[in-house]
Amino acid sequence: MTDIRSRYRALFGSGESTERIVFFSDAVFAIAMTLLVLDIKVPEVDGGNLGRELLDLAPEYLAYALSFIIIALNWMAHHRKFGVITGYTTNLVRLNFVLLLLVAFVPFPTALLSEYGSEASSVILYASVLGVIGLVQTSMWIYAHHAGLLDASVDEGVYRYVRGTGLVNPAVFALSILVALFIGPVAGTYSWLLIIPASLLADRIFTRK
Numbered sequence: 603m604t605d606i607r608s609r610y611r612a613l614f615g616s617g618e619s620t621e622r623i624v625f626f627s628d629a630v631f632a633i634a635m636t637l638l639v640l641d642i643k644v645p646e647v648d649g650g651n652l653g654r655e656l657l658d659l660a661p662e663y664l665a666y667a668l669s670f671i672i673i674a675l676n677w678m679a680h681h682r683k684f685g686v687i688t689g690y691t692t693n694l695v696r697l698n699f700v701l702l703l704l705v706a707f708v709p710f711p712t713a714l715l716s717e718y719g720s721e722a723s724s725v726i727l728y729a730s731v732l733g734v735i736g737l738v739q740t741s742m743w744i745y746a747h748h749a750g751l752l753d754a755s756v757d758e759g760v761y762r763y764v765r766g767t768g769l770v771n772p773a774v775f776a777l778s779i780l781v782a783l784f785i786g787p788v789a790g791t792y793s794w795l796l797i798i799p800a801s802l803l804a805d806r807i808f809t810r811k
């Protein structure tokens with residue numbers, strides 16, 4: 603029985619081609635980005651108030667744009683990682699499915715944020731989901747490194763650079779949860795802007811290292 607399990611794991615537990623993982627992941631990212639727009643409903647108006655109704659949809663526009671950009675950035679990070687990940691294991695596939703589970707869920711907290719942006723719970727849920735996505739991305743990178751799945755061209759410096767900069771978004775989103783709880787949800791939302799200077803600072807720090 604043990605011999606059968608070991609042969610099974612040897613046959614199906616790992617491999618060299620990541621094409622199917624990448625293609626399936628691309629499809630999930632694309633669907634999640636497309637579903638975001640469904641939260642923006644066409645307003646029902648009487649007379650000539652359409653312009654005002656469209657302006658009132660500003661929170662929906664902003665939530666859509668924010669989530670679209672974040673998913674796009676995560677797709678780019680995923681694309682780059684799998685450009686140098688030369689194989690897979692069962693654990694890597696599982697981590698990738700956790701990532702896709704969270705990415706596919708993004709439209710829901712986005713809808714909550716656009717509708718209840720002044721509520722701390724909606725800001726906290728949104729920040730939690732996006733922060734965990736960043737953590738899973740970094741976990742995949744760390745796992746691939748320790749499992750020997752990275753291309754030989756990825757030296758220790760590049761590995762540490764990707765690992766360090768990948769923790770910026772989760773750190774800012776974690777901070778925003780505290781801000782939303784103790785200061786207010788609006789302040790928590792604005793604290794997401796810290797991602798820009800924090801990313802620039804992390805880039806300088808880990809480039810020097």
